[in-house]
Amino acid sequence: MYERRTTEPAPRPLGTIAGQRQPSEVRIGDFVCLDGLYLRIRDMRSADTAGHRVLIFDGHSPWVMRESATTYRPIELF
Structure with a gap:
């Protein structure tokens, strides 16, 4: 039986927001x-x-982050 291959990652981590960030902006x-x-x-x-x-x-x-990349930041509740 053939498996369907996908390059898409699994759904993003729960409770996070995606954002394009520079290496200096990651936490x-x-x-x-x-x-x-x-x-x-x-x-x-x-x-x-x-x-x-x-x-x-x-x-x-x-991993060396050399350029901006999509990161997923946990949602902060105030």
């Missing part, structure tokens, strides 16, 4: 879609330039 706790999985940013470091960030996740190798 710990945001989600990024890598390899078809939504990974929560656990920690981050600045890279060689101010426009790059090294994002650190649980259970996944670090």
Whole structure:
């Protein structure tokens, strides 16, 4: 039996809002879609330039964010 392949990731994490953000705008706790999985940013470091960030996740190798990307930020309730 054939499986339908799709490049679309799973639905976004519940309770989050998508946004196009620069590396300098991401925060710990945001989600990024890598390899078809939504990974929560656990920690981050600045890279060689101010426009790059090294994002650190649980259970996944670090990823260098070099340009703007869609991130998913948890909705803040006041």
